[in-house]
Amino acid sequence: MKYIELSVPCTDETRREILMAELSDFPFESFCEEEDRLKAYMPEPEYARCEPEIAQWLRDKGLPCTAEALPDRNWNEVWESNFEPIEVEGRCRIRAPFHPRNPACEYDIEIMPKMSFGTGHHATTYLMAAELLDSDPSGLRGLDMGSGTGVLAILAVLRGAVHMDAVDIDEWAYENGTENIEANGMTGRVQPL
Structure with missing residues (x-):
């Protein structure tokens, strides 16, 4: 299954945790915190249905972001290699x-x-x-x-x-x-x- 990776720049750890909690209201399946951003992942069909609502939410919050379609891969294998x-x-x-x-x-x-x-x-x-x-x-x-x-x-x-x-x-x-x-x-x- 193909996934969309939503990337929101954020250098503050506390703010990333708040963003993660707020984005959990959408059907994101997982999150990844990096030093300078929060990444959220959702299956492509779900994202297509939610994209206008997510985009509006981000605009209302004044948050820049990028959304990128990821190539289809064995996500369990990827997760295991990084865990x-x-x-x-x-x-x-x-x-x-x-x-x-x-x-x-x-x-x-x-x-x-x-x-x-x-x-x-x-x-x-x-x-x-x-x-x-x-x-x-x-x-x-x-x-x-x-x-x-x-x-x-x-x-x-x-x-x-x-x-x-x-x-x-x-x-x-x-x-x-x-x-x-x-x-x-x-x-x-x-x-x-």
């Missing part, structure tokens, strides 16, 4: 199934994020994982709201939580979280909802 594992505080490795484990890390979490949030690349997930590493949830039950991939609920159980409910309203995230919970042997200990 790097994350190590949190040198104690927890969050990786995709195609990355090797790091035996030096105390915790190893396998995440296939697909279109869900929660790989550790974003500061909020990284910081919450770091906080979990510094806390003791032993014997506790918890709730991870907006769980995305389920990574934080999985880490909480690895750190000793008795049970975690992982809640997300997005169907993609629910399905992906369920897969990640199973891949990490957490079925029954982390409940996707």
Whole structure:
């Protein structure tokens, strides 16, 4: 399937995050933050239907942008070649199934994020994982709201939580979280909802 890449110049990280949240109102399937811009991706047929509305929104915001049709390619293969594992505080490795484990890390979490949030690349997930590493949830039950991939609920159980409910309203995230919970042997200990 061919995709359109919308590129919006923006050097401020906070502003890029706000733009990403605002552009999520349109059917973009993924985003890529670079130092000087935000890129958003949508299948070409969807973009053709939404283009006038997106263009008007950008004009109203005074945002310059470029839209480019990308050649058809295996996007999973492209994503996999660019996806790097994350190590949190040198104690927890969050990786995709195609990355090797790091035996030096105390915790190893396998995440296939697909279109869900929660790989550790974003500061909020990284910081919450770091906080979990510094806390003791032993014997506790918890709730991870907006769980995305389920990574934080999985880490909480690895750190000793008795049970975690992982809640997300997005169907993609629910399905992906369920897969990640199973891949990490957490079925029954982390409940996707």
